[in-house]
Amino acid sequence: MKLDPFYPIFDSADWLERMLPLGVKLVQLRIKDKGEAEIGREIARAKLLCDKAGCDLVINDYWHLAIEEGCDFLHLGQEDLDTADMAAIRSAGLRLGVSSHDEAELERALALAPDYIALGPVYPTILKAMRWDPQGLHRLGEWKRRLGDIPLVGIGGISLERAEGVFEAGADIVAAVTDITLNADPEARLRAWVAATRSHLG
């Protein structure tokens, strides 16, 4: 099944409970500041919420917890790939999204035949410190030509106002964090994202 073109990322099941009823069909749970037991509980709750909402749930980083909780989609960055047990991930049947920031990382991602490849940061991001300068829109076009049918996710500093340009440059899917979570009215902002990205549904 084709992935939704709008890919918000949240750091708790509480956020999912608020946002899924508003029309999210692809979401990532990205938790950085909790212990594994608590993250396991968050994943279990996120899975129940996503199953009920018919939303694809992608678990960031915690591949073993994703397997334990019966999830079916994982996002791994290049450093995560250094330690992840790909055989276990494959035999559990998980779909996989992989980050890339440069040519070497793109090659490594392509070799895994993933379900999407992300390129970032497209624009400067305030979410986390990054070793890479913003990639710029032209790089998305370059990446899309290399990816062929593999969906390309644009991430990093993408606002609703910037989203259409990111699609036009070659992204199939646009991911966003702080444009929603730091907005004064996250629900209204998310509704606007859902409406604006509908035209990119397959």
Ligand SMILES: Cc1ncc(COP(=O)(O)OP(=O)(O)O)c(N)n1
């Ligand atoms: C869709 C998407 N793209 C990129 C990332 C970043 O993954 P990673 O490089 O492993 O960094 P962290 O998110 O783990 O800090 C992502 N999570 N999702």
Ligand SMILES: Cc1ncsc1CCOP(=O)(O)O
């Ligand atoms: C996790 C991650 N990986 C590349 S950019 C980024 C942060 C995206 O957050 P925002 O949409 O707030 O810039």
Ligand SMILES: [Mg+2]
């Ligand atoms: Mg990671």
